[in-house]
Amino acid sequence: MARGALADAVRVARWAARERGEGTGARAAADGSLPDAAAQQAADALDLTPQQVRADWDRARLAGLIELHGGVARPGWRLRAWDRDDSAALRGWVALFDAWSLARPAPADAGPGAVAEVIEALPQVLSLLYLSAGPVQVADLQELLDQRIAELRTERCEVPYERAVRGAPDPDAVAGPVPVEAAGQGADSEEPDDAAALSTAPDGGAAPDAGGQTTDHAHGRPAPGAAADGAGASSAALLDWALDALAAVGALAVPGGSGGRTRGAGDAAALLRGGEPAGERQARLTPLGSWAVWVKLEQICVAAQSPAGNIEQSAEAMLRGCARLTPGPARAEYRAWLAARSAGSAVEELLAVARGEDALLRGLAFEALRTVGAPAEPAVRAAADEPALRPYALLWLVEHEGGDPETAPDVLTREESTWLWVDTAAAVADHGESRLLVRHLDSAVQGSVPRLLEEVRAVGHPRTVQVLVALAAAHPDPALAKAVRRAAFQVHTGGA
Structure with a gap:
């Protein structure tokens, strides 16, 4: 289904990739949109209209x-992995779903604050749709949205205000914030305030105020669907x-009337804007x-079940906390x-943590990146150009592409393997026991201690001296320990 939803966007993305491969390149405007000439060129090549090309271009970017x-379009990793990795289509x-608010332009008269409130409140609306497991009345969604926006404003301690109604000769006159004394007086007085009496319906329900806004005075909040601040878009x-944008990205469907047909993104907006009675x-x-x-x-639940409580910590603090855990809990x-x-x-x-001086955290950072998976691939591939990260990055990429972890070290050169050996030894020396450092000798690819010392001295790792000194202090063989100390001294003094 994800492949079908993005099929047209993939066509345009592949057209842009071909253009780049041919040396022309699809250049975008300053705002990222496709210029008229390029849109017409793509429309001719793909047998589409320029409007369809622009819409698919935007979806491909999102x-x-x-x-x-x-300003030049390049294929993203999801396009490169499209044919071989189903997760690329899903991700x-x-x-695109996460960027639903960009799929359709917001109402022209909507202020940025009102739009931001709707975006912040919409997860609760989506949760209701999910838990209902079926069609939900738009009126119910409207009530929930208004309630959530009111809660957000309460959390921000916003003081509500109302338009002047008492004897207002000028219909355009707007009263300022209600003084605290007046608000308290109205609440404590046994007699109803004249303004409240004028703006309350006989049955105590909702009635329009002097500014034309419907207010639910029984609950002290605007009635469902009323303007958020008395001006601009309701x-x-x-x-x-929001519902139209969600339909446009394929997350929402609008069931039809008696026939039960499901409308897609193309005619969802017409229906939501009044094609059927509101109820x-x-x-x-x-x-x-x-x-x-x-x-x-599920992500929220996982985040709430952190066993060690490191969710709010920095990456470095989280990795240090995980250093004491076994692989599964980590x-x-x-x-x-x-x-x-x-x-x-x-x-x-x-x-950023992996680039630091702590070798243990460097290894743990790449373990955490294995949990990230495909979204980390471009950054890890770029990190392979950094000498300090290259061995870790190459091993990560081999395993990510389905290689056997047992044979993954074969992708490293002799120098890269030696550098990784020293880096791992530094982690053991800093955080492990001396016996583990002695056992680490067996993992060297050189096969003999003299050859290992020769290549370790040549690899240029910044922690070489500390590693050799720690190894000499830990090894029980006096002759071997003496040779290791001599190698450490030579590296320190720069001797042969």
């Missing part, structure tokens, strides 16, 4: 199928926009949408820590 570098669609219009409008998640919401909920801790962050920021933070 799904990570296309990456822009200096691409999830990226929350009903913003909900329509009959419904929406439900598609199978892909249900799966995506389930994944998000992986659970990695997953919990990663679930609370975006993949990109988590990968960057882990690689």
